[in-house]
Amino acid sequence: MKMGVLTFSVRLMFLILCIFINGSFSKLERLGHPVTKSDGSLDILVFGDWGRKGGFNQSLVAHQMGIVGEQLDIDFVISVGDNFYDDGLKGDTDPSFEASFSHIYTHPSLQKQWYSVLGNHDYRGNVSAQLSQVLTQKDWRWFCRRSFVLCSGMVEFFFVDTNPFVRKYFTDPEDHTYDWSNVLPRKKYISNLLRDLDLEIKKSRATWKFFVGHHGIKTAGQHGVTQELVDQLLPILEENKVDLYINGHDHCLQHIGSEGEIQFLTSGGGSKAWRGDIQPWDPKELKLYYDGQGFMSLHITHSEVKFVFYDISGNVLHQSTLSKKSKTFGLF
Template sequence: MKKFRVRLIFLILCMFFNGSLSKLERLEHPVTKSDGSLNILVVGDWGRQGGFNQSLVAHQMGIVGKQLDIDFVISVGDNFYDDGLKGDTDPAFEASFSRIYTHPSLQKQWYSVLGNHDYRGNVSAQLSHALTQKDWRWFCRRSFVLCSGMVEFFFVDTNPFVDEYFTDPEDHTYDWSNVLPRDKYISSLLHDLDLEMKKSRATWKFVVGHHGIKTAGQHGVTQELVDQLLPILEENKVDLYINGHDHCLQHIGSDGEIQFLTSGGGSKAWRGVILPWDPKELKLYYDGQGFMSLHITHSQVKFIYYDISGNVLHQSTLPKKSKTFGSIKRLFI
């Protein structure tokens, strides 16, 4: 009985001081601009040792990064093709990352999630501090929360949600160490994510994952995320869901709802596939290479899509509005 009381007091104290029992790692990225704004680049599906125009995309990222004076970069997964990294000494890390994103403006922190191709290699290698020692910019975890001023980014490991990786692996081997049993992993992740979102007082809530929830791309909608993750995002009034996986650039959304942004054009693209989608929701579908920027203030977030030549394909502004008033203003270039 005494042990029970001690345990109960411990749990209450944890809840009091931490706000929740969530196990998600929380990070702080300092805000350096006087107005509190943030400028970010987002790229995905890139790690091909410079091939398939990866180097050209990186060059344009550097130019735009300088123009915007970016604070950091987000990678939405599939960081190293075709089968992730073999270990933390794999030369592919430097060949696909350090030697490619060399522009001075890109010498900022990179926050990354894992893609399905990363899970085909040694996952622990990408999570290893040994890579950070090789290149200080690199930070990759399965799931974590990044706080930066007015914004909280919820990075989510979406790979274990996908049934086909377990039931029909297509002759691929996936590194599920520290994931199995799968049901417990997913349940814990959703629980922790919901807790972190509910205690958040951030002006903006963005979720970053690899797989698409709404997409007209080749891979199609990830139904497991629609069924299990999307309700949590909607309940907690998330503003943006940002992903890769489909090798294209997309913006899907309706007024007053979550905006779904795909930035998976970091290297190999031009798949020639676009699935049917409501044209009122599909604001952009570009079947090619490129990347995206986010400019965030207290009153709005502006996202811009660029092609491999640095041309602006599409831009849209999402205002921070009350529950009743406001609308999304769109600009097309």
């Protein structure tokens, strides 16, 4: 009997070891956000490129977010990066955290959990500071990681650290210093991340699958498409029939997509905007391009997702629905 138990234990350990060696374990942190509405729906605000201590109309955007957040009774907020300008945080005691976050987003409706990824400006500071529990102790709403999976009811959000994909940050840093601690060697970091994302999304049984990153895959904005993401991340999205890819980086609001395909949504109007330029794009795909400040909301049910873009005055610029049954979308 003892020998049988021992043999089983050895076999189990060997199986686990084989799975580990073959890369079948994902290292991505998985979180759950409770669903509180009786119909199971979710309401979320999404924006990025904001942390300027209230300047460049950040405070005005925050005010409108509070109003819309109250109207929608939002469940949480997503930040798509560039949380603190110009060079991230110096440390977990940097007063910029309170000056750009806690003291700005004060509306009662915004006292919900915030889920954030890092932007390139965040990487110019102390990355570990933004990931620190010290900030969460200062303001319980704050949650930031490089990459993670958030599960909430019928939807799973795959938050992706897109910064290491961008080759020019390593080869032509434009006189900026980036904090690549815990990222190098770059190729191994990217390879492991892509593997983990692929493993996680393949085992997902969620009705909706959304990816959230800082850099754009399809964008008519100033920065243009991030070719490294087109080459390396987009195939995973397409193979696994992801519904939305949401990003910031370009300081504008955009909706690019075709019927039956992934919808690409840019919400990078959290503060400084009005770049004054737009890249050529197929007008059949470019449903919205707004060169200004604003934010986006998502209303998610089992059968459809409605996304709405707002300007700094709370005016609706564009709204669309994506239906799960046929994966078609309608414009309003």
